[in-house]
């Protein structure tokens with residue numbers, strides 16, 4: 627990457643003509659596509675190299691005090707993946723949906739562990755890691771979901787993890803249609819499904835400004 631990357635990008639975006647002409651997806655596009663996918667194309671197997679490229683974002687992101695206390699286990703071998711799948715809960719707000727639907731289960735995961743007990747700084751590091759991995763997944767045409775609702779003890783045992791698991795990032799080729807809907811202060815934040823589309827309400831810009 628050239629050292630003047632930021633200057634060149636500025637010119638591409640704000641220079642003559644404006645707009646993003648680089649052929650690369652803009653951050654807004656990546657953010658928009660970086661939804662929580664809970665149904666995946668079972669005919670597609672995530673390759674260990676793809677998982678590694680997602681995991682590698684963690685060698686470039688910030689960390690409180692630069693302590694880098696997160697560790698990662700990539701899982702895509704079917705037997706191990708079945709263990710992770712048995713430990714996680716998707717869409718806990720809607721158990722009646724029975725997600726993931728049979729035949730749309732995720733087959734690849736990145737389990738995030740901490741080298742220390744959870745604390746607020748580690749939690750911020752964790753959020754940055756998970757969001758960065760989500761964006762990387764989308765950049766390479768995949769998608770995932772962050773999972774914090776899981777059986778920690780069973781996962782730690784099942785994968786013989788030497789450290790406490792903090793979160794799971796499930797990843798695959800998404801097989802769901804998801805749309806954002808703008809809402810305003812006081813309206814329901816609850817995600818819902820209608821005619822095969824998963825809708826996610828998000829507060830409008832004017833409602834998040836103080």
Ligand SMILES: Cc1cc2nc3c(=O)[nH]c(=O)nc-3n(C[C@H](O)[C@H](O)[C@H](O)COP(=O)(O)O)c2cc1C
Nearest residue numbers: 660661662715716717718771772773774775817826
């Ligand atoms: C910290 C965190 C924990 C989450 N845990 C779960 C989970 O255990 N199971 C699940 O299905 N989704 C989980 N999610 C996904 C959220 O439900 C999702 O982000 C929210 O519904 C908004 O949808 P969006 O990600 O498409 O914007 C989690 C998200 C975050 C950021």
